[in-house]
Amino acid sequence: MVRSEVYNRSMAEGKISAFSMMGKPEPLFDLWEHTMMVLGGVEYSDNTNIAVWDVDKGHSLTLTTESFNMHQVAPDTLTYNRPWKPPGADEIPLFSAAHFSRHPTSGKSYNYVAKLKWKLWGPEARFDFYEYSSSPGGQITDRKVGSIPTALDDIRIIHAFSITENYLVIPRWNYKFDFTFDLSMMKKLAYMCEAFKFEYNKPTYVDIINIKTGIRVQFTLPIQKGVHGMNSFERINSQGQLEIVMDFPTLTDPTALDLNKHCLFDIFNIPILTDPNYLYENIPWDTTLRRFIFNMHTSAHTIEDFPQSWRTKDSAIEFPFINPNYNGKDYCFAYFQQWHFRTEDMDLMKYDLCTKKAITWHEDNKHVSEPVFVPKPGGEAEDDGVIVAQVYDSATEKSELCVWNAKKLELIARYDNKVQVPYTVHGSWYDE
Ligand SMILES: [Fe+2]
Numbered sequence: 001m002v003r004s005e006v007y008n009r010s011m012a013e014g015k016i017s018a019f020s021m022m023g024k025p026e027p028l029f030d031l032w033e034h035t036m037m038v039l040g041g042v043e044y045s046d047n048t049n050i051a052v053w054d055v056d057k058g059h060s061l062t063l064t065t066e067s068f069n070m071h072q073v074a075p076d077t078l079t080y081n082r083p084w085k086p087p088g089a090d091e092i093p094l095f096s097a098a099h100f101s102r103h104p105t106s107g108k109s110y111n112y113v114a115k116l117k118w119k120l121w122g123p124e125a126r127f128d129f130y131e132y133s134s135s136p137g138g139q140i141t142d143r144k145v146g147s148i149p150t151a152l153d154d155i156r157i158i159h160a161f162s163i164t165e166n167y168l169v170i171p172r173w174n175y176k177f178d179f180t181f182d183l184s185m186m187k188k189l190a191y192m193c194e195a196f197k198f199e200y201n202k203p204t205y206v207d208i209i210n211i212k213t214g215i216r217v218q219f220t221l222p223i224q225k226g227v228h229g230m231n232s233f234e235r236i237n238s239q240g241q242l243e244i245v246m247d248f249p250t251l252t253d254p255t256a257l258d259l260n261k262h263c264l265f266d267i268f269n270i271p272i273l274t275d276p277n278y279l280y281e282n283i284p285w286d287t288t289l290r291r292f293i294f295n296m297h298t299s300a301h302t303i304e305d306f307p308q309s310w311r312t313k314d315s316a317i318e319f320p321f322i323n324p325n326y327n328g329k330d331y332c333f334a335y336f337q338q339w340h341f342r343t344e345d346m347d348l349m350k351y352d353l354c355t356k357k358a359i360t361w362h363e364d365n366k367h368v369s370e371p372v373f374v375p376k377p378g379g380e381a382e383d384d385g386v387i388v389a390q391v392y393d394s395a396t397e398k399s400e401l402c403v404w405n406a407k408k409l410e411l412i413a414r415y416d417n418k419v420q421v422p423y424t425v426h427g428s429w430y431d432e
Contacts, residue, residue: 092116092123094177099160099228100132101168103211104328108133110145110163110211112170114155114177125150125179127158129168129209146214148172148207154199155179162232162246164328168209169232169246171292174199174223175259193263198225200255206301208244208294219294219301225251225259230289230320230334231327241297247353249317249336252288252308279341287317289334289351310349310358315340317349319370323382333383335371335406348389350409361409365395373406383407390417 094114101110109132116123127148133141145168150156156172163169178197179188188195204221226248237243251257262282272278289306310317316339322331332354338347346367349360361368368389375385387404391414399420403413 090118092118094125094155094179095157097158097160101161101163102327103131103163104165106133110161110168112158112161114158116152123152125152125155127170129170131211144214145211146209146216148209148216152179154202156199156205157196160228162229162328163211164232164234164244166211166234167232167244168207168211169229169244170207170209171224171226171229171246171248172205172207173226174202174204174254193265196259196263196265198259200260206246206292206294208296217294217296217299219299221292221301221303223254224248224290225254225257226290228318228320231322231329231331233328233330235330237295239297241295244294244296245330246292246294247334248290248292249287249320250290252286256284256286276344279344283341284314285316285339285341286314289317289353306351306353307356309356310338310351310360312340312343312345314342317351321371321373323373323375323385325375326382331382333406335373335387337368337370344394348387348404348409350383350406359409361404361411365393367392367394368402381407386412 092115094116096111096113102108103110110129111132112127112129114125114127116125127150129145129147130142131145133143148170155177157175157177158170158172159175161168161170176197176199177192178195179185184194200223204224206219206221207216208219209216228249230247230249232244232246235243235245264283266272288308291304291306293302293304295301317336318339319337320334321336322334332352334351334353336349336351338349338360339345340347344367345362346369347360347362348368348371349358351358368391371387371389373385374388379385383406385406387406387409389402390399391402392399397420399417401415401417402411403415404411
């Protein structure tokens with residue numbers, strides 16, 4: 001737990017401080033708390049899921065959230081240091097990607113800030129992408145890489161994007177931040193699901209930005225629903241043309257789940273989680289692993305579906321993880337959490353994109369969170385290594401850290417976590 005100044009102050013005052021979130025907490029915070037958490041920024045916000053980002057090679061940890069703020073924390077003690085990079089006076093930052101991207105060879109990190117920028121004629125909306133690197137003294141520096149301008153009434157939420165040697169690959173699925181300048185604005189900023197809409201009447205966009213020049217090429221696709229990408233890489237086709245490949249787990253039928261009726265983040269609300277049928281009946285999530293191929297020479301694109309060679313087919317196949325040494329390169333193996341909403345099974349799945357075959361690890365009552373691939377030092381094959389994941393046992397209400405060999409998903413070690421970690425989805429791994 002990172003104990004920020006806000007946390008310490010809140011605990012001293014015997015209260016919980018609110019944080020802008022997608023789903024609705026129970027009980028709801030009152031209007032004053034909402035107002036303060038939206039207007040007060042980091043001085044009033046706390047209690048949030050964080051992504052840990054080693055942007056400056058161990059000098060400090062940078063924590064990102066769904067909000068625009070990044071926070072610095074001492075890596076050994078987790079002592080809160082400071083928020084980082086306040087916005088310009090003429091800007092209102094809205095949000096960033098929850099997942100930063102790391103360049104496959106330079107190790108530099110990339111993220112964006114979605115912002116409203118004030119112009120003489122009123123606000124304009126855009127995504128500004130930055131490259132973050134550290135100086136020898138541990139200071140973070142940033143360089144603006146490029147921008148995606150967007151209409152005020154069509155600000156998409158980009159949860160994650162990928163990166164190749166020379167390009168940022170940015171899918172703008174149709175999740176929309178429905179921002180309006182009226183009395184509902186505060187509520188929308190406070191409970192983001194109030195502003196989280198799915199735009200069924202507009203296309204999906206994929207923008208590809210050259211990291212060196214900032215030049216952007218936009219592709220327009222039929223509606224897709226994806227969340228976390230598997231990988232992207234560059235290749236030359238048989239005509240000698242540059243293609244960018246982007247792989248994503250997507251909803252097989254993007255119209256099957258009406259996200260304007262259901263807030264996806266409500267699936268973690270306790271009353272919904274304790275209803276054995278709610279998710280299966282209301283959140284039809286049948287996954288297709290989908291390859292999007294963008295021809296940078298002709299500006300045409302093609303979409304190829306990998307066969308659903310797993311059981312149970314109507315599962316949410318999500319939270320992909322690959323061998324990090326293959327980020328931005330052609331690859332074969334991706335590891336997933338396989339979540340079946342009828343049984344609440346959360347299994348571990350490996351998909352071989354080269355042979356198009358899947359294998360799954362399952363134990364009754366076990367719920368595997370996002371699998372993390374840790375490469376074997378000196379290993380040669382892409383799947384030389386282990387999978388590490390936190391596993392919750394709903395029969396005993398205990399949790400363990402499990403380790404599998406990545407080739408066959410054979411369990412090779414399990415460790416008592418000593419603490420109870422309820423079932424969850426995301427996971428991370430950091431070398432010492
Ligand atoms: Fe995520």
